[in-house]
Amino acid sequence: MLRLEQLVVLYAGLTGQMTANRADTHPRRTRLARAAVWIRRLPLLPTIMLAITFLVILIGPAIVPHDPLQPNPANVLEAPSRGHWFGTNGFGMDVFSRVIAAARIDVGVAVAGVTVGAVVGSILGATVAYTGGWVDAIVQKAIEVLQSFPLFLFALALFAALGDNTFNLVVVISSISLPWYVRVVRSVISPLREADWVKALQNAGASGPRIVVLELLPNATSQVLGLFALSTALAIQVIAALAFIGLGVQPPFPEWGSMINTGAPFLLQGAWWVSTFPGVAVVLVVISLHSLSRFFDAETRGIG
Amino acid sequence: MALSTGPELDRDGSTGPPQGADEPASATRVDVFMYVARKLGSLVLVSVLVATLTFVVSRATADPSFLMVGQDATDEIIAARRAEMGLDQPMYRQWASYMADLVRGDLGISRRTFAPVGGEIFERLPATVELAGAALLLSLLVAIPGGIRAGLRPDGWIDRLVGSIAQLGAAIPNFWLGLMLIYFGFYWLGWFPAPTGRGLFALESESVTGIVTIDAILARDWSAARDSVGYLLLPAVTLASGVMPPILNVTRNAAVSVVNSAYYEAALSFGVPRRVVQRRLLLPNISAPVINILAITIGFLMGGAVLVEVVFSWPGLGSYAVAAMDSSDYNPVLGVVLLASVTYVLVYQIADLVTFAMDPRLRISR
Numbered sequence: 001m002l003r004l005e006q007l008v009v010l011y012a013g014l015t016g017q018m019t020a021n022r023a024d025t026h027p028r029r030t031r032l033a034r035a036a037v038w039i040r041r042l043p044l045l046p047t048i049m050l051a052i053t054f055l056v057i058l059i060g061p062a063i064v065p066h067d068p069l070q071p072n073p074a075n076v077l078e079a080p081s082r083g084h085w086f087g088t089n090g091f092g093m094d095v096f097s098r099v100i101a102a103a104r105i106d107v108g109v110a111v112a113g114v115t116v117g118a119v120v121g122s123i124l125g126a127t128v129a130y131t132g133g134w135v136d137a138i139v140q141k142a143i144e145v146l147q148s149f150p151l152f153l154f155a156l157a158l159f160a161a162l163g164d165n166t167f168n169l170v171v172v173i174s175s176i177s178l179p180w181y182v183r184v185v186r187s188v189i190s191p192l193r194e195a196d197w198v199k200a201l202q203n204a205g206a207s208g209p210r211i212v213v214l215e216l217l218p219n220a221t222s223q224v225l226g227l228f229a230l231s232t233a234l235a236i237q238v239i240a241a242l243a244f245i246g247l248g249v250q251p252p253f254p255e256w257g258s259m260i261n262t263g264a265p266f267l268l269q270g271a272w273w274v275s276t277f278p279g280v281a282v283v284l285v286v287i288s289l290h291s292l293s294r295f296f297d298a299e300t301r302g303i304g
Numbered sequence: 305m306a307l308s309t310g311p312e313l314d315r316d317g318s319t320g321p322p323q324g325a326d327e328p329a330s331a332t333r334v335d336v337f338m339y340v341a342r343k344l345g346s347l348v349l350v351s352v353l354v355a356t357l358t359f360v361v362s363r364a365t366a367d368p369s370f371l372m373v374g375q376d377a378t379d380e381i382i383a384a385r386r387a388e389m390g391l392d393q394p395m396y397r398q399w400a401s402y403m404a405d406l407v408r409g410d411l412g413i414s415r416r417t418f419a420p421v422g423g424e425i426f427e428r429l430p431a432t433v434e435l436a437g438a439a440l441l442l443s444l445l446v447a448i449p450g451g452i453r454a455g456l457r458p459d460g461w462i463d464r465l466v467g468s469i470a471q472l473g474a475a476i477p478n479f480w481l482g483l484m485l486i487y488f489g490f491y492w493l494g495w496f497p498a499p500t501g502r503g504l505f506a507l508e509s510e511s512v513t514g515i516v517t518i519d520a521i522l523a524r525d526w527s528a529a530r531d532s533v534g535y536l537l538l539p540a541v542t543l544a545s546g547v548m549p550p551i552l553n554v555t556r557n558a559a560v561s562v563v564n565s566a567y568y569e570a571a572l573s574f575g576v577p578r579r580v581v582q583r584r585l586l587l588p589n590i591s592a593p594v595i596n597i598l599a600i601t602i603g604f605l606m607g608g609a610v611l612v613e614v615v616f617s618w619p620g621l622g623s624y625a626v627a628a629m630d631s632s633d634y635n636p637v638l639g640v641v642l643l644a645s646v647t648y649v650l651v652y653q654i655a656d657l658v659t660f661a662m663d664p665r666l667r668i669s670r
Contacts, residue, residue, distance in 0.1 A: 145353040148649045150607030153641045156625060160634045161364035237477050241611055244479050245626050260480050264615075267487045279480035287475040 043295050046288035053285055056103045066094035068101040068254045077271045087273035089259070090266060091252070095274060098254040099281050105249055106256050107285065109166065110235035113173025118228055120174070121181025126217045128182070129189035130208070140186075143179045151176060155238060159247050169239065169248040176238065177231040184227050188220040226296030233289035240282050256282050339660060347653045352403070354645045358638045359402045363395075365634050411642070412635035416628060421639040425621060430514030431502060432620035435613070436605035437515075438540035443548035443601075448594070451552045452586070455559020463556070470549035482542040482615035489538055499616040502535050539616040543609055547601050554597040558590035592659045599655030603648025607640065 061068075066084075072092030080087040086095035128136045149157070155172050162168040192198060201211050240257030242248040249255035251262055256278040263274025386392050390401060405412070411421035446469075454463035482499075489496040502516050513519055517536060520529035562568055562585065571581045610622030617623065621640045628636035660666050 141349075141353070145350055145357065148350060148354055148603075148645045148652075149357075149641060150604055150644045150648065152610050153607040153625065153637075153644055156610075156629055156637055157358065157361050157641045160629065160637055161361040233475075240477055241479060244477075244611065245614060246630065257477075260477075260483065264483055267483055268491055270491065272487055275480070275483050279477065279484070282477050282480065283472075283475050286477075287471065290471060290475055 041295075043291055046291040046295075049284060049288040050292065053103060053107060053288070056100055057107055060100040060103060064094075064097035064100050066097045068093060068097040069252060070094075077266060077269075077274070079271075080273050086277040087271070089263060089274045093252070095259070095277055098259060099256070099277050102254040102256050102259065102278065103281070103285075105166075105253070106236055106239055106282075107232075109169055109239055109249075110173060110232050113170045114177045114228060114231045114235050116170070116174035117177030117231070118181050118224065121178040122185045122217060122220065122224055123213065124178075125182040125185030126189050126212045126220070129186045130193055130212050130216060132190075132193060136186075139182065143182055146179045147183075151234075152238065152241060155242060156247075159242070164247050166249060169242070172242075172248075173235045173238065177235065180227055180231060181224065184223050185217070185220045188223050189216050192216060192219060222296050222300045226293045226300065229289045229293035229296065233286040233293070236282060236286055236289075240278075336660075340657065343653050343657060347649060350649050351646050354649065355403060355406055355642060356399065358642050359399055362402075362634065362638055363398070406642070411639035414628065414633055414636050416631050416633040416636075421635050424624065424636065425639055425643060428620050428624050431618060432606070432609060432613070432622065434502070434515040434517060434536065435539055435543060435609055435618055435620060436602070438517075438536050439543035439547060439609075440601065440605060442540055442544040443551055444598075446544075447548050447551035448555055451555025452559050452590070454552075455556040455590075456563060456582075458560050458563075466552060466556070470552045473545040474549040476545060477611075478542050478546040479611035479615050481545055482539065482612055485538045485542060486615070496538050497531075497534050499538070501617045501619050502532060539612050539618055542615070543605070543612045547605060551594070551597050551601060554593050555590060558593045559586060562586050562589045588662075592663055595655050595659055595662075599652045600648075602651045603644070606647045607644030 070093060072088070074092065075084075075088055076092045077090060078084055078088040078092070084094050084096065086099060089095055089098070124139065128139045146154075155176060158172045158175060159168065162171060198211065198216070201215055206215070239248060240255070240260070243250075243255045243257030244261045246258075246261070249258060251258045259278040260275045263271070263276075263278075266274050383392070390398060393401075409422050411425065413419070414421050414424060417424070450462070450466040454460070454466045457463060486496075486499050490498055513522075516532040517529060520526075520532055568581065568585055571585055572578065607622070609618075609620060610626060612618065613620045613622035614626050621643070625637045625640040628634070
């Protein structure tokens, strides 16, 4: 790996084409240094919020004060109090414990689905950008068709075709997010196809897949990271929305959207806490992911 | 939709050499024709592909013949039923007849109500159009002036205020916001009617447009108009909170790039009044991206109102699709999906044409 990179550097140096991205003799150290700069400049509040979310996903179910699935007919629809911080729902289940326990399924499914979409989409996008020609044209048309479906209705139609279960929820989320990655990665990498260092790699005998995955794809890192934060946020909203109308994760399993749905009738009896708190959880996580994504966008523009 | 601003403006043909003044004009006409033709071709192609995808989905759902015969149907009955529904034909034949049905406006039969889906969609369309129109109006009233003000002074207090509202609007799930507004507006304050759909019963005169608010105003039935606006306001605000942020961001960013441009600064330094510069330079130059995002928004609103409609029991297309989905009745779902996507593609292409008509640079560069 190192030898090939050195060759490229040599070639680039000879032709005077020092490209900012690739012409460093210590790519590994640069990458680490750049990562360190990123970490130091991460926006504080969203990062803390996301760290808490992550912690909650890891150990949340172990530390919740009540069993999130334990109904208690004795204290149904109890207002928030010292015993039940967020009150209890229509079955007497503790809302706080349920909001905490739901983070695992909501964020978990979102991250799983978006990861699949991101990996497949990025590789596909980089490949068609590198290949060009009619393959590129066909994939672009396909993306255009996929994106002309309204997001939520597209999810509904997919559920209609595949059936309604949690695995298919992951499939739905990954197929929603895939087109974005193809589009973004393609737009970043397309202009690089004719770059001298790519030609140098080809002349040095690097294989196509190697150029695409190891050499071209890293150029889109910050765009992909930004998109990852953004699409995870959107995926969480879609999962909650689907659960709200009874698709995907089913009650009584704790999930933010279905909790909002089961609390809706009680709003008109004045029991606001059942629906309110899961919604606040969604808003906090999504807002943190949005500002993280904006941070990566700004980085992209800053580095150029 | 990269909008290049600045130097290209000078290439506008108005100051060009006088010779051959009619030759470029005729060439332009052919170009325009080609452009429109290509747009139409793309529109048809994408629509056909979209319909093909819904066709694939409709065949991927469970074989409808099983659901239409009784439990103790013999193989012969099922086979007869399949033949009757055309399901024993080869796939390309089924696809062709599906397309032919679509061209005739036949979207199949709802298994729940046994009525043609096309007719049911047509009945519910005005409700969705009313809600979407109101939401679009509300978000434009906030997003365009707000975006321009914010863009004129980036990082000023208006920019920060409007920016945070947009951030919040984009993060709040709108079905949850709808519930919260119902809690405060109906249960707590009692200012708004219960979330039971539109104020249809209030209107005594005959419906003209199918859009209750406009009908009431046309009939000068002011109490009905007030009622229907009361029903409309909360769902419209809810829906607007979701679609406003992108419009605002695009407007703001376009305004920022104009304000930072050399030609804008030059015009100001020549002493052209700020108001004139803003009207003659700012507005035309932000119009293309704004029209583009408007097209996306309208396309989104046709199908994006699903959850808001469910929350407010609004009798439009979204609640129709969800109700059908609940009883595994997929023809209405696919019908709504198809209508929404084709509308999106259509609106998007129209927006491209409008941009093309408005921006002389696009014609010159071709």
